Amino acid sequence: MSFAAESHVLVYGIAEPLGSLYVPKMVAYGTPIVAGVSPGYGGQVVAGIPVFDLVEQAIETVGSIDTVLILVPPYEVLDAALEAMAAEIGQLILIAEGVPPLDMVQILREAEATETLVVGPNSPGVIVPGEVLLGTHPAECYLPGSVGLISRSGTLTYEVALELTRAGIGQSIAVGLGGDRIVGSSFQQWLQILEEDDRTEAIVLIGEIGGESEEMAARYIAEAIDKPVIAYLAGYSLPKGQPMGHVGAVVTAKIAGLGVDVGTIDSKLTAFKQAKIPVADRPSKLPKLVQQALDKVRT
Amino acid sequence: MDLLEYQAKELFNQVGIPVLPSQRIDRPTDLKGLRIPFPVVLKSQVYTGARGKVGGVRFVENTIDAIAAAQAIFHLPILGKYPKVLLAEAKYNADREFYLAVTLDNATRRPVLLGSQYGGVDVESHLDQMRQVVVDQTFSPFYARRLALMMGLQGKLISSVSAVIEKMYRLLVERDLDLVEINPLAVNVNEELMALDGKITVNDAALGRQPALTALVAAIPNPTLTYMPNCGVHLVELEGNIGVLCSGAGLTMSTLDLLHKAKGRPANFVDLGGDYRHCCPPNVLQERVKQGLDLITQTKGLKVIMVNMLGGATSCLQTAEAIAAFLKWQPANRTIPPLVVRLVGSEWAAAQSLLAAMEIPVYESMDEAIAQTIGLASTAVKVQPGQSKSSLMLASA
Numbered sequence: 001m002s003f004a005a006e007s008h009v010l011v012y013g014i015a016e017p018l019g020s021l022y023v024p025k026m027v028a029y030g031t032p033i034v035a036g037v038s039p040g041y042g043g044q045v046v047a048g049i050p051v052f053d054l055v056e057q058a059i060e061t062v063g064s065i066d067t068v069l070i071l072v073p074p075y076e077v078l079d080a081a082l083e084a085m086a087a088e089i090g091q092l093i094l095i096a097e098g099v100p101p102l103d104m105v106q107i108l109r110e111a112e113a114t115e116t117l118v119v120g121p122n123s124p125g126v127i128v129p130g131e132v133l134l135g136t137h138p139a140e141c142y143l144p145g146s147v148g149l150i151s152r153s154g155t156l157t158y159e160v161a162l163e164l165t166r167a168g169i170g171q172s173i174a175v176g177l178g179g180d181r182i183v184g185s186s187f188q189q190w191l192q193i194l195e196e197d198d199r200t201e202a203i204v205l206i207g208e209i210g211g212e213s214e215e216m217a218a219r220y221i222a223e224a225i226d227k228p229v230i231a232y233l234a235g236y237s238l239p240k241g242q243p244m245g246h247v248g249a250v251v252t253a254k255i256a257g258l259g260v261d262v263g264t265i266d267s268k269l270t271a272f273k274q275a276k277i278p279v280a281d282r283p284s285k286l287p288k289l290v291q292q293a294l295d296k297v298r299t
Numbered sequence: 300m301d302l303l304e305y306q307a308k309e310l311f312n313q314v315g316i317p318v319l320p321s322q323r324i325d326r327p328t329d330l331k332g333l334r335i336p337f338p339v340v341l342k343s344q345v346y347t348g349a350r351g352k353v354g355g356v357r358f359v360e361n362t363i364d365a366i367a368a369a370q371a372i373f374h375l376p377i378l379g380k381y382p383k384v385l386l387a388e389a390k391y392n393a394d395r396e397f398y399l400a401v402t403l404d405n406a407t408r409r410p411v412l413l414g415s416q417y418g419g420v421d422v423e424s425h426l427d428q429m430r431q432v433v434v435d436q437t438f439s440p441f442y443a444r445r446l447a448l449m450m451g452l453q454g455k456l457i458s459s460v461s462a463v464i465e466k467m468y469r470l471l472v473e474r475d476l477d478l479v480e481i482n483p484l485a486v487n488v489n490e491e492l493m494a495l496d497g498k499i500t501v502n503d504a505a506l507g508r509q510p511a512l513t514a515l516v517a518a519i520p521n522p523t524l525t526y527m528p529n530c531g532v533h534l535v536e537l538e539g540n541i542g543v544l545c546s547g548a549g550l551t552m553s554t555l556d557l558l559h560k561a562k563g564r565p566a567n568f569v570d571l572g573g574d575y576r577h578c579c580p581p582n583v584l585q586e587r588v589k590q591g592l593d594l595i596t597q598t599k600g601l602k603v604i605m606v607n608m609l610g611g612a613t614s615c616l617q618t619a620e621a622i623a624a625f626l627k628w629q630p631a632n633r634t635i636p637p638l639v640v641r642l643v644g645s646e647w648a649a650a651q652s653l654l655a656a657m658e659i660p661v662y663e664s665m666d667e668a669i670a671q672t673i674g675l676a677s678t679a680v681k682v683q684p685g686q687s688k689s690s691l692m693l694a695s696a
Contacts, residue, residue, distance in 0.1 A: 099504065100475050100505035102471075104408070109409075141610070152549070159609055179549070209552075282666070
């Protein structure tokens with residue numbers, strides 16, 4: 001993982017509406033965007049960044065690329081991701097909501113074969129507060145510091161960051177894994193990354209009902225993570241089977257009406273309890289729990 | 300989004316999965332023109348299972364009985380829903396019933412093939428017999444044969460069942476489906492196969508590139524659509540007296556949780572979505588705020604509306620302007636309950652002063668906005684826009 005200020009970033013879809021909206025914000029934040037790709041826009045300049053028709057053309061001109069941020073519409077994400085992986089770029093961030101899951105299966109088959117890190121889709125991306133913004137995180141919610149945030153949601157990550165920031169607790173990095181059923185990187189992958197990250201002293205895991213990724217994360221934390229982890233979960237009050245913008249496991253739970261009851265809030269709370277992970281019952285309770293964890297680590 | 304059984308069977312037929320001769324029945328008199336010989340089965344076409352147990356499936360021997368049975372089924376609610384159509388189908392003598400499904404597995408992030416020799420109504424009581432094969436790499440028929448063998452099949456059933464699985468897999472991939480299920484797959488005494496009931500779940504996000512599916516489902520309103528490919532503003536109704544307008548699924552869930560925790564009862568909610576929908580760029584957010592409020596205020600008995608917006612490329616002032624415009628354009632005789640607004644982002648002070656002039660409190664803290672909302676929800680007074688609310692605000696302070 002390298003999302004440092006000295007890494008090289010390419011924005012795929014820089015001339016798309018999302019590109020022209022977010023690229024100036026990312027550049028202003030200090031994100032090292034060295035090139036953009038938008039087929040048909042080669043030779044143009046967007047927000048001071050040279051645009052190319054192909055990823056390989058961009059690499060010939062600007063040199064190696066560490067991360068590609070993909071901002072194209074959902075049905076074009078598969079092709080853009082395959083092109084980036086063919087150019088041997090090791091980190092992809094997929095922002096769009098509505099990427100068909102079977103396209104994700106193809107992307108992830110290739111990503112696993114090439115050991116590429118894929119974040120998203122349906123994700124706000126990654127922010128290293130004070131240094132690098134790769135996605136849609138609103139900069140004003142964040143403060144540089146030592147707490148890592150891993151989340152399945154966009155707006156809820158902003159909310160949690162804002163609570164910590166207001167309490168004077170800064171963040172080392174925040175990542176939105178994405179709200180879709182099939183997403184690239186998992187809680188476990190990011191827990192491992194933050195466990196190894198020197199700047200991160202504590203980790204906040206933001207989960208929600210549906211799927212079993214929180215349960216798997218809880219087991220992984222108990223086995224492999226030494227840094228303190230604090231959790232927050234959303235969706236307590238949602239009626240069963242209520243479809244949200246995050247499709248999560250609504251579909252899985254329906255399969256054949258097999259009666260498998262995974263992904264409920266109780267199943268997740270039990271898993272966190274077994275792993276001895278404190279769970280905040282509202283975002284505003286997090287600063288206190290995080291501060292307690294930090295005080296303990298620092299003594 | 301789920302397809303109805305008859306729609307699923309149309310797709311099965313197109314890819315060569317064996318289905319019985321059948322006919323769609325839109326009204327009881329359609330049975331006079333039945334092209335299938337008696338005896339036939341009439342099946343209620345609803346989006347829920349277990350219709351057989353409540354009388355949604357009937358065998359009939361002649362036209363008179365068929366029309367009477369059809370009338371009864373059209374008037375029989377199944378989990379509160381009436382069918383729009385029935386399916387008339389030939390009868391089949393099954394010797395055994397298998398279960399087959401192809402779907403996507405969240406954990407391995409791959410398609411998965413599922414199968415059991417215990418299908419039909421037995422599937423749930425024999426879950427331990429369910430076998431699965433993860434399609435790790437590019438599909439090839441050996442994955443299907445692997446499942447057939449794991450199911451314990453022998454002889455010619457190995458190749459005939461795996462041929463059906465292969466067709467189900469191709470259907471899933473070509474049509475962007477979340478689930479293809481056959482239950483039961485009937486086996487007769489000659490070991491011939493027949494898909495007696497089927498379920499298909501379409502991936503809503505992919506509907507935009509599946510025009511044939513869109514056309515197939517356009518005829519019948521579908522309550523199982525979970526994602527709005529056209530980014531329409533969508534209201535979810537609950538039972539309570541608080542309207543909720545939020546940005547993003549995570550924040551919406553959190554807001555509903557906190558209201559619930561404070562003993563508030565949301566009447567409905569609209570999630571305007573996060574920042575990364577290509578179909579609704581920020582410049583249409585103001586319009587979406589207005590549409591959302593319009594939908595929310597259609598619900599009767601609302602005491603208060605909570606707006607909770609965070610992030611996005613839109614400034615607080617732009618959101619506040621949209622709220623102000625919504626209130627301003629209400630007809631004089633329409634009563635709008637008081638609003639509580641929580642905003643985070645740029646131009647917050649300007650947003651606050653704009654809404655303060657309309658006596659709408661604006662908060663930066665979610666907890667404070669929740670407390671204010673709960674206070675208003677537990678009082679009994681409705682307030683017109685522009686009218687003083689100071690007494691209410693004192694009561695809840």
